[in-house]
Amino acid sequence: MTAASTAISSSTIDSIMSCASVSALSDEVLRPVARVLDAESAVYMRFRQAPGEQPFICESAYAGPHPESLDAYTAGFYVEDPLIRPLIDRVGIGSESRNPVKFQLLNQVRQGTLRRSNYFRNFLKPQELGDIIGVALPFHCDGPQLLCLGVHRQAGRPVFEKAHCLALDRLMRPVRLVLEALCMQSALAEHSAILKELQSANTGLEYAAFDEHLRILRSSTRMRTALTASHSDLQAFAGIRSGMRALAAQAPGEQSSVDVRLPDGQPAKLSTAAGCSRRTYILVSGDFDRRPSPCLLAEGMRSGDKLTAREQQVIDHLAAGGSNARIAEELSISVRTVENHLRSIYEKLGINSRTQLISLLLSQ
Structure with missing residues (x-):
């Protein structure tokens, strides 16, 4: 490699490794990769597949002159893609292998067959797409997935050569690290959102x-209280x-x-x-x-002629999972005062421990 190409590759790798979100993929991964490979556009797609269902694109990003091509592709043309569809069927989603699979359109698909296809007439030609080179990365995160990176040259330009394939190989390790990290980041966000909703529901x-x-x-509020x-x-x-x-x-x-x-x-x-x-x-x-929720149970336990207003507040916070220190902080009193209130509550309710109080709350 020449000094100039080394510098380009170094800056490209730095850009790729700095990518921290799907929204940043276009500028920090796709454009630099397309520039190194002397291409006009690049695309990223993440495929998922539920058991018994057709694979679908759950995440995507595009960099290039025809952003509308991404919408057309994700709307259904991926089913006709002679490169991606076989990968999904054979070595992509559901495969135990994690080996990357490289592909090149004009090197793998016969020109006559391609030009007679609906995919060429209604997608490649209108979008002015010529040769395509890329890689599919099988990955398992919340089920099997396929992470695909494709780089495109406009129609009429020379096909990608061996040097471009080698350049893509050199970029593959950082690209894979970033794409897998983003996939796991999305899965974590989904899980966190679900847990949050479960906790509040x-x-x-x-x-x-x-x-x-x-x-x-990590825990739901009532499980934390019980523990x-x-x-x-x-x-x-x-x-x-x-x-x-x-x-x-x-x-x-x-x-x-x-x-x-x-x-x-x-x-x-x-x-x-x-x-x-x-x-x-x-x-x-x-x-x-x-069982009713602890907060409602605390309401049911209230007895105006038995517990003081402050003691009722202590029960409310205890039912919500608060520790003595947290209750003291919320009520702006000392921990010792919280303990005194609890002893008074135990005596009035005829119990002798925090465990019995929680059990009483849950049994009402």
């Missing part, structure tokens, strides 16, 4: 993720710890869940999360839907 499905020390990493209410009571977690030992004894690669009991006696499923950097446990219970 009060559907009865409650969950928690925690480590081997029972430190909660933190008994956090100092080791015996209350005996069922969960027994489930953790059972999961640890499973053979490598065995993915199953075990039945456990929450500290308040409710049934739940315990499993381990695959792909985490440390051992992470997932606890899920669907039985909360038979």
